[in-house]
Amino acid sequence: xxxxxxxxxxxxxxxxxxxxxxxxxxxxxxxxxxxxxxxxxxxxxxxxxxxxxxxxxxxxxxxxxxxxxxxxxxxxxxxxxxxxxxxxxxxxxxxxxxxxxxxxxxxxxxxxxx
Amino acid sequence: xxxxxxxxxxxxxxxxxxxxxxxxxxxxxxxxxxxxxxxxxxxxxxxxxxxxxxxxxxxxxxxxxxxxxxxxxxxxxxxxxxxxxxxxxxxxxxxxxxxxxxxxxxxxxx
Numbered sequence: 001x002x003x004x005x006x007x008x009x010x011x012x013x014x015x016x017x018x019x020x021x022x023x024x025x026x027x028x029x030x031x032x033x034x035x036x037x038x039x040x041x042x043x044x045x046x047x048x049x050x051x052x053x054x055x056x057x058x059x060x061x062x063x064x065x066x067x068x069x070x071x072x073x074x075x076x077x078x079x080x081x082x083x084x085x086x087x088x089x090x091x092x093x094x095x096x097x098x099x100x101x102x103x104x105x106x107x108x109x110x111x112x113x114x
Numbered sequence: 115x116x117x118x119x120x121x122x123x124x125x126x127x128x129x130x131x132x133x134x135x136x137x138x139x140x141x142x143x144x145x146x147x148x149x150x151x152x153x154x155x156x157x158x159x160x161x162x163x164x165x166x167x168x169x170x171x172x173x174x175x176x177x178x179x180x181x182x183x184x185x186x187x188x189x190x191x192x193x194x195x196x197x198x199x200x201x202x203x204x205x206x207x208x209x210x211x212x213x214x215x216x217x218x219x220x221x222x223x224x
Binding site: 033035040041042043044048055102104105107108 | 118148150157158159160163200202211212213214215216217
């Protein structure tokens with residue numbers, strides 16, 4: 001089966017600019033997650049979708065971050081405006097059954113804000 | 115609140131030696147625990163989950179609810195085991211969302 005696809009792989013932007021990341025989960029996986037991984041730390045959940053509905057966005061900085069999953073398949077994560085502390089790897093993951101955990105991760109997008 | 119602690123940032127062993135990567139958790143309900151691994155230049159991937167009680171690549175992990183631990187063990191480490199290992203917890207109330215530890219970098223020396 002095809003894996004979780006993410007693009008771009010790398011992105012460098014200046015602070016206060018905007019950026020968007022794209023994720024295509026494994027076909028049939030209803031649950032999609034966006035995680036932020038800062039260097040030296042473990043992944044931290046930003047938002048969880050079940051189909052096209054938001055299950056948990058309690059850790060998403062909503063003043064600057066937004067995410068959507070139209071049609072319950074692909075998802076985009078946007079940051080506007082970016083801050084230096086947003087420099088991180090943004091990971092997308094999907095799972096077939098949210099109740100059982102255990103994800104398949106994408107390769108991530110490494111964002112550098114200068 | 116869910117919390118996962120991996121007390122060792124770095125762990126180095128010689129090939130053929132036993133290895134144990136520690137993971138402690140905090141959760142008030144019944145947790146589901148996972149180990150993920152990230153090899154150099156590869157994506158993060160699921161290694162094993164406690165409910166499966168399986169051995170993957172010679173690794174096992176036992177959930178100890180009394181000590182709230184889920185340590186990852188392998189009796190004879192191989193050089194190809196060198197990687198970053200993350201412990202993760204998923205609580206039933208979280209509907210699948212996982213909390214990750216900060217990871218342990220394992221280096222297996224020849």
